[in-house]
Every structure is written in C-alpha cells, then in structure tokens.
Amino acid sequence: MPGAAADVDFSRWAAAVFIFSTVPTRRQLVLQSDIAARRRFQLILVKPSHYDDDGYVIRWWRAMTPSNSLAAVYGIAADCAERRVLGPDVDFDIEAIDETNTRIDIPALLSRFRSHGGFGCVALIGVQSNQYPRALDIARSFRAAGIAVAIGGFHVSGCLSMLDGRAVELDACREMGVAIFAGEAEGRLESVIADVAAGRLAPLYNHMKELPGMDGVPVPFLPKRYIERTLGSSASFDAGRGCPYQCSFCTIINVQGRKSRYRSADDVEHIVRLNWAQGIRKFFITDDNFARNKEWESTFDRLIQLREKDGIPLGLMIQVDTLCHKIPNFMEKAKRAGVTKVFIGLENINPDNLALAKKRQNKITEYRKMLLAWKEQGILTIAGYILGFPADTPETIKRDIAIIQEELPIDLLEFFCLTPLPGSEDHQTLWKNGTAMEADLNSYDVEHVCTAHPKMSKKEWQDIYHEAWQLYYTPKHMKVLLRRAAATGVPIGNLAKYLLTFSTTDRLEKVHPLQGGIFRLKHPSERRPGLPRENPWLFWLRFGWETLVKHSLLTVAIGRLLIWKTIIACTPGAGNYLDRALTPVSDDGDETLDLLTKTAGARAAVAHFKKIAGLTGTQVA
Numbered sequence: 318m319p320g321a322a323a324d325v326d327f328s329r330w331a332a333a334v335f336i337f338s339t340v341p342t343r344r345q346l347v348l349q350s351d352i353a354a355r356r357r358f359q360l361i362l363v364k365p366s367h368y369d370d371d372g373y374v375i376r377w378w379r380a381m382t383p384s385n386s387l388a389a390v391y392g393i394a395a396d397c398a399e400r401r402v403l404g405p406d407v408d409f410d411i412e413a414i415d416e417t418n419t420r421i422d423i424p425a426l427l428s429r430f431r432s433h434g435g436f437g438c439v440a441l442i443g444v445q446s447n448q449y450p451r452a453l454d455i456a457r458s459f460r461a462a463g464i465a466v467a468i469g470g471f472h473v474s475g476c477l478s479m480l481d482g483r484a485v486e487l488d489a490c491r492e493m494g495v496a497i498f499a500g501e502a503e504g505r506l507e508s509v510i511a512d513v514a515a516g517r518l519a520p521l522y523n524h525m526k527e528l529p530g531m532d533g534v535p536v537p538f539l540p541k542r543y544i545e546r547t548l549g550s551s552a553s554f555d556a557g558r559g560c561p562y563q564c565s566f567c568t569i570i571n572v573q574g575r576k577s578r579y580r581s582a583d584d585v586e587h588i589v590r591l592n593w594a595q596g597i598r599k600f601f602i603t604d605d606n607f608a609r610n611k612e613w614e615s616t617f618d619r620l621i622q623l624r625e626k627d628g629i630p631l632g633l634m635i636q637v638d639t640l641c642h643k644i645p646n647f648m649e650k651a652k653r654a655g656v657t658k659v660f661i662g663l664e665n666i667n668p669d670n671l672a673l674a675k676k677r678q679n680k681i682t683e684y685r686k687m688l689l690a691w692k693e694q695g696i697l698t699i700a701g702y703i704l705g706f707p708a709d710t711p712e713t714i715k716r717d718i719a720i721i722q723e724e725l726p727i728d729l730l731e732f733f734c735l736t737p738l739p740g741s742e743d744h745q746t747l748w749k750n751g752t753a754m755e756a757d758l759n760s761y762d763v764e765h766v767c768t769a770h771p772k773m774s775k776k777e778w779q780d781i782y783h784e785a786w787q788l789y790y791t792p793k794h795m796k797v798l799l800r801r802a803a804a805t806g807v808p809i810g811n812l813a814k815y816l817l818t819f820s821t822t823d824r825l826e827k828v829h830p831l832q833g834g835i836f837r838l839k840h841p842s843e844r845r846p847g848l849p850r851e852n853p854w855l856f857w858l859r860f861g862w863e864t865l866v867k868h869s870l871l872t873v874a875i876g877r878l879l880i881w882k883t884i885i886a887c888t889p890g891a892g893n894y895l896d897r898a899l900t901p902v903s904d905d906g907d908e909t910l911d912l913l914t915k916t917a918g919a920r921a922a923v924a925h926f927k928k929i930a931g932l933t934g935t936q937v938a
Contacts (some may be wrong), residue, residue: 355406355407356406356407356408356433356436357407357408357409357410357433357436358403358407358408358409358410358436358437358510358513358514359410359429359430359433359436359437359438360394360409360410360411360412360437360438360440360510361412361414361426361437361438361439361440362387362390362391362394362411362412362413362414362440362442363414363416363421363439363440363441363442363452363455364384364386364387364413364414364415364416364417364441364442364443365416365441365444365448365451365452365455366416366417366448366451367447367448367450367451367759367762368450368451368759368845369827369828370827371844372844372845372848373839373840373843373844373845374416374451374839374840374843375417375828375832375837376416376417376418376419376420376837376838376839376843377417377418377833377834377835377836377837377838378418378834378835378836378838379418379546379547379548379834379835379836380415380417380418380546380547380548380834381417381547381548381818381830381831381832381833381834382547382551382553382601382831383415383539383544383547383551383552383553383601384415384417384442384443384553385443385537385553385554385555385601385603386442386443386470387413387415387442387443387539387543388537388538388539388552388553388554389502389537389554389555390440390442390443390469390502390506391411391413391537391538391539392535392536392537392538393502393503393506393534393535394409394411394506394510395411395535395538396535397409397506397507397510398411400507402507402510402511403510403511403514407514410437413539413543415543415546416451417832417834418546418547418834419546420838420840420843421455423455423458423459426439426459427458427459427462427464430459430462430464431462435462435463435464436514437464437465437513438464438465438466438467438509438510438513438518439455439456439459439464439465439466439467440466440467440468440469440509441455441456441466441467441468441469441470441495442469442470443469443470443471444468444469444470444471444472444473445470445471445472445761446471446472446475446485446738446739446740446758446761447758447759447760447761447762448470448472449472449486449758449759450757450758450759450845451759451845452468453486453489453490453493453495454845454846456468456490456493456495457493460493460494460495465496465513465518466493466494466495466496467495467496467497467498467509467513467518467522468490468495468496468497468498469497469498469499469500469502471568471569471572471738471740472485472739472740472758473487473490473497473498473499474499474500474525474572474740475568475571475572475738475739475740475741476739476740477497477499477523477525478499478525478571478572478740479571479739479740479741479742479744479745480739480745480748484739484748485739485758486758491520494520496509496518496519496520496521496522497520497521497522497523498522498524499521499522499523499524499525500522500523500524500525500527500528501524501528501529501558501573503529503531503534503535504529504534505522505524505529508522509522525572528558528559528573528574528576528578529578530578531555531557531558531578531579531580531584532579532580532581532584533581533584534584536554536580536584536587536588536591537552537553537554537555537588538588538591538592539552540595541595541596541597544592544597548834548835549599550597550599551597551599551600551601551634552588552592552597552599552600552601553600553601553602553603554580554585554588554600554602554603555580555602555603555604556579556580556585556602556604556607556610556612556613556616557577557578557579557580557604557607557610557611557612558573558574558577558578558579558604559573559574559575559576559577559578560573560575560605560606560609561575561576561577561609562575562606562609562638562675562678563575563675563742564674564675565673565674565675565741565742565743565746566674566703566735566736566737566738566741566742566743567605567741567742568738568739568740568741569605571740571741571742572740573605577609577610577611579610579611579612579616580612580616581612581615582612582615582616582618582619583619585616585619585620586619586623588600589620589623589629589631593629598629598630598631598632599631599632599633600631600632600633600634601633601634602633602634602635602636603636604635604636605636606636606637606638606662607635607636607637608637608638608640608641608644608647609638613644613647614646614647614650616654617650617651617653617654618650620633620654620655621650621653621654624653624654624655625653630655631654631655632655632657633654633655633656633657633658634656634657634658634659634660635651635656635658635659635660636659636660636661636662637659637660637661638661638662638678639661639662639663639678639680639683639684639687640678640680640683640687641687642683642686642687642690642691643683648690648691648693648694648696649694651694651696652694652695652696656696657696657697657808657811658696658697658698658699659691659696659697659698659699660699660700660701661687661688661698661699661700661701662700662701663684663700663701663702663727664701664702664703665702665703665706665717666681666684666717666720666721666725666912667706667708667709667713667717667916668681668916669708669916670706670707670708670709673706673707674703674706674735675742681912681913682913684725684912685724685725685726685898685902685912686902688725688726688727689726689899689901689902692726692801692805692807692899693805695805695806695807695808696807697728697729697802697807697808697811697812697815698726698727698728698729699727699728699729699730699731699815700727700729700730700731701731701733702721702730702731702732702733702785703732703733703734703735704732704733704734704735704778704781704782704785705734705735705766705770705773705778705782706735707770707771707772708772708916709770709772709773710772710773711773711777711780711781711784714781714785715781715788716915718730718785718788718789719788720911720912720915721789722789722794722797723897723898723911724897724898724910724911724912725898725912726801726805726898726899728798728801728802728807728812728815729812729815729816729819730789730819731819731829731830731831732782732785732786732789733763733764733829734763734764734765734766734767734778734779734782736761736762736763736765736767737754737767737768738761738763739758739761747768752768752769753768753769754767754768755767755768759845762829762832763829764782764823764828764829765779766778766779766782783823783824786819786820786823786824787824790816790819790820792877795816795820795878795881796881796885797896798812798816799812799813799816799881799882799885800885800891800894800896801894801896801898801899803885803886803888803891803892803894804891804892804893804894804895804899805899809882809885809886810882813878813879813881813882816878817871817874817875817878818830818833820874821870821871821874825867825870825871826867836864837864837867839856839860841853841856841857897910
C-alpha cells in the first residue's frame with residue numbers, strides 16, 4: 318500500500334479534479350464542481366492502432382506497451398479541466414482510448430456527442446505514420462456527423478518539419494476538415510479546446526519551431542483502469558525530450574529537436590507518487606536516450622530516495638546509447654533507482670553501415686564493454702538491430718546474427734527493417750530525389766520493406782527479416798541466454814517471459830513483438846475500408862480455429878521454457894557459467910573476435926582505436 322504522504326497527495330489532487338461518472342456501462346472521468354454545470358465538453362482522446370496484413374485492426378486483450386503520448390495529453394487535458402479553461406459553467410468529460418487494447422465503439426460515441434449537442438472534440442493522439450491510415454478512417458465517421466476532429470503525432474509533425482507541408486497524404490486531413498496539430502501540446506491544448514468550443518477550429522496549429530520547456534508543466538498521467546490494459550500494468554512518462562545525435566533514419570530529432578529538455582526531479586517524483594497512490598509502481602521512461610538527459614543524475618537520485626527511503630518498489634525500463642557506460646556512476650545509480658531493463662540502439666555491427674546512417678556514436682569496439690557493464694548490474698539488456706543497410710545481404714545478416722549470439726552478451730535482440738519514416742532525413746532525401754517508396758503508409762511500421770535495396774530484392778529483404786527472429790531465438794541459444802542470466806543475476810523468470818514473446822510473436826501473430834500482446838482480438842466490422850467484408854460465420858470459425866492453434870503452440874513453448882528455466886536455475890554451479898560473450902574484455906581489446914575482424918569497417922575501427930590509444934598513452938582494453 319502507498320504511504321500516507323502519497324495518499325494525501327493523490328486524494329487532494331483527485332478530489333479537486335475528478336469524480337467517476339455513474340453512466341451505465343461506461344466509466345469516465347468528469348470534473349467535480351460545486352457549481353451546477355450548464356454544459357459538458359466531450360473530449361475523446363484516441364491513440365489509433367493500425368491494420369495487419371489481412372486488413373484487421375491490431376488489438377489485444379492486453380497490449381504490450383503503454384502509450385506515453387496518450388498519458389501526456391491526458392495529463393494536459395486534466396489540467397485544462399481543473400483550471401476550467403472554458404469558464405466556470407463548463408465541465409469536462411475526458412476519455413482515453415488506446416485502440417491497441419480497447420475497441421472504439423463509434424456508434425456509442427456518436428450518440429454521446431449527440432446527447433451533448435456535438436459540444437466537444439475527438440483528438441487523435443500520437444499518430445505515427447503506420448497509424449495514419451487507420452486514424453483517417455476513425456476521423457471519417459466523426460467528421461461525417463459534424464464532430465470536430467484534430468490529429469497530432471509524429472507523422473503530421475515530421476512531415477511539416479521535413480517536407481513541404483502537403484506531402485504524404487496530409488491533404489486528406491484538410492479535405493475532411495480534420496485539424497492538424499504539429500508539435501507538442503504543453504501550453505497549446507487549451508487554445509485548441511477553446512477554438513472547438515467556439516466553433517472556429519483552425520485547419521492547422523503549427524508549433525514545430527516552438528519547443529516548450531518541460532519543467533513545471535502538467536505531467537503524464539492515466540487512471541489505473543487504462544494502465545491495467547497493458548502487460549504488467551506499466552505506466553510511462555518522458556523525463557526529457559531531444560537527442561543530440563544525427564541518425565538519418567530517426568524522426569525524433571526532427572520532431573522533438575536535438576536540444577535536451579527535461580522535467581525536474583520534483584516533477585518526476587510527482588509522477589511516481591500519483592501512480593503509486595493508485596497501485597502503479599512500474600514505469601517505462603520513454604526518453605529516446607536517457608543517458609543524454611542533462612538531469613539524469615538528479616532524476617536517478619530522487620528515484621533512489623523514493624525506493625530506499627520511502628519504500629516505493631520501483632521497476633523501470635530506460636533507453637540508452639552504446640556509450641552510456643563511460644558516464645561515471647550512471648549504471649550504478651540506474652540499478653539503485655530501480656532500472657531492471659535497458660533498451661540499447663545497437664542497430665548494426667558493421668561500422669560502414671553505422672557511418673552511412675550517421676550513427677557515428679556507436680563504436681563496435683565498445684559494445685562488449687558496455688554490455689558486460691550492464692551484466693555486472695544484473696540488468697536485462699534489449700538491443701535494437703536494423704536490417705537493410707546498404708551493405709547487408711541475407712548472407713551477411715545471417716553471419717552477423719551468429720557473431721552476436723557467440724560474442725555479445727545481449728539478452729534480447731529486436732529486429733527492424735530500415736524504413737524511410739516520414740520525418741526522417743532518409744525519407745526527405747528519397748522524397749526529394751523522387752525515389753520510389755511504398756505508397757501505403759500502413760506499411761511504415763519498421764517490419765515491412767518500404768523502398769528498394771541495392772543488394773536485395775524486396776522479397777529477399779522481407780524474408781530475411783522474418784527469418785532473423787528464428788535464427789536468433791533458437792532453442793539452443795535461448796538456453797544459453799537463460800544460463801547467462803543465471804550467472805549474472807538477471808532475473809531468469811523475467812527473461813523467460815520475454816523469450817516467449819520475442820520467439821513467437823512474429824511467427825504466430827505476424828507482427829513485431831512490440832505490437833504484440835495477450836490474446837489477439839478481432840471483429841469483422843474492423844476490416845480496412847476497400848477490403849471485402851467476410852461472412853461473419855466464416856470469420857468467427859476461422860478466428861476461433863486460429864486462436865486455438867496459436868495458443869496450443871504457445872502452451873508448448875511456455876512448457877518448454879519453464880522446463881529449461883527450472884533445470885538451469887537448479888543446476889549446481891549455475892552462477893559460474895562462462896562463455897565467450899561473458900568473458901571479460903581481453904588485454905588486446907578483443908581484436909581477434911569475429912565481431913572485429915569479419916568486415917573491413919570493423920578492422921578499420923580496431924586500427925583507429927589502437928592508433929588513438931597509442932597517441933594518448935591509454936591501454937587498448
């Protein structure tokens with residue numbers, strides 16, 4: 318149970334802002350007021366999903382990841398409601414819908430708007446490029462009924478930042494009368510709400526050149542009933558925004574900027590206490606690179622205090638770069654603050670590919686040092702790996718996966734296709750050059766091939782992407798990963814759960830594990846417009862059979878992993894396991910490993926590293 322101070326903090330805030338509505342079958346947050354409200358503004362926040370290869374909305378009973386965009390806008394909207402930005406006689410009904418775990422009941426929402434005279438707005442939140450077609454389909458129903466709709470997120474913001482403002486289907490919004498909101502909502506949402514209420518919603522709100530500060534602004538927050546629809550009941554928040562690097566495939570640097578902006582330690586504590594008061598203690602800190610947040614240490618120090626002095630059992634996941642181990646005390650304080658998992662943008666082990674992508678901060682000569690340092694803290698490592706750089710072929714990808722298995726102590730590897738996302742430099746370059754790219758934005762989910770490759774056909778590229786999951790997550794290697802976990806203090810049971818997800822989701826569900834979840838949900842009415850509606854009887858029969866088959870295979874996989882985990886954990890001397898990946902970096906800097914010898918770029922990187930070491934008088938290792 319939360320401490321008394323946390324209870325008081327949350328109850329005072331909640332009592333001042335929200336009470337639960339008693340509308341049958343629907344719980345919604347409404348502003349509590351002693352003044353009899355004459356009008357109620359309906360604010361429906363929707364985070365769209367996207368369509369699978371068969372054209373059905375991807376939705377789960379429990380989705381994998383929480384939406385920070387939804388939490389951020391909900392927190393800002395709650396602040397607008399508390400401050401009564403539409404005047405003392407207007408209350409707010411705010412509802413958050415994450416379509417990855419909740420079906421959007423459009424008829425019910427339209428009825429709700431009608432009962433309030435259409436007074437309100439649907440806001441499509443955090444829309445990525447692959448979600449844009451689905452977002453337009455959702456918007457179309459509301460616009461047909463005369464309901465105000467606004468759209469924001471990385472797609473519209475990235476396009477306005479990097480292109481001419483009309484590219485990549487933005488005119489579809491204009492034609493429907495959907496307002497485009499580009500940029501961040503802090504300090505800006507209330508003007509959109511006021512315009513909706515006054516019937517003067519503008520076609521464009523462009524704040525891309527005005528990045529707001531993050532200190533003291535409303536913090537991301539979602540009520541527990543929304544958070545419980547994700548695996549592990551994890552909340553999310555961004556402690557900072559902006560990244561100093563220049564990766565050409567990245568959209569974040571062109572939407573959130575390259576200058577570090579950050580929340581204060583006080584604000585981070587406020588987020589933690591708000592959530593702990595409703596029983597939420599696990600968080601995904603969504604900073605693209607928390608190690609470059611200038612306030613990382615003060616944030617960690619405050620989280621350490623909350624854990625060690627106030628007894629809040631925090632569990633955190635952060636994202637970092639490959640040089641974070643060089644920051645004094647960073648890893649040690651991460652452990653004390655409650656970090657249990659880190660995501661690392663490894664991206665590739667060929668320096669030539671990294672250089673072409675402007676990922677120059679990744680030094681393959683540092684990979685093992687960095688990963689072993691995380692192992693010393695007993696923290697689970699997840700690495701992103703991109704397939705489809707110019708030097709890649711199916712053969713080199715297979716070779717590189719084998720090298721990673723043998724020589725790098727990574728727990729989990731996530732594969733992505735190199736994708737020219739709208740808002741990235743890569744997309745801008747191809748667009749300006751008139752290079753052919755995939756026309757359907759639904760495919761820009763970093764698991765579908767979207768442009769040509771100099772050495773692989775589209776089919777070869779797509780096939781090796783799917784094969785990569787099976788190449789890395791073999792039964793043999795999963796046993797090795799469990800043995801490494803037992804030897805380094807990584808929670809072996811937690812790793813086993815992730816191995817189940819990462820080894821089966823692409824094969825069984827045909828989606829990336831980050832788009833996965835527990836128990837896939839479908840409905841025949843949720844098929845993409847333009848595709849034929851299936852006979853309901855045939856649809857449900859096939860869906861039932863597919864579900865039975867998939868869960869039978871999952872049951873076998875679960876049983877197998879449980880047996881491996883139990884045997885390995887109970888094996889005498891499990892803590893003494895050692896293999897090539899876990900071996901400390903040698904005095905020669907590991908220069909004989911395949912990691913550093915199999916490509917010309919790797920050999921050049923080693924030579925450069927040794928040259929710098931000789932000039933500076935430092936040891937190679």
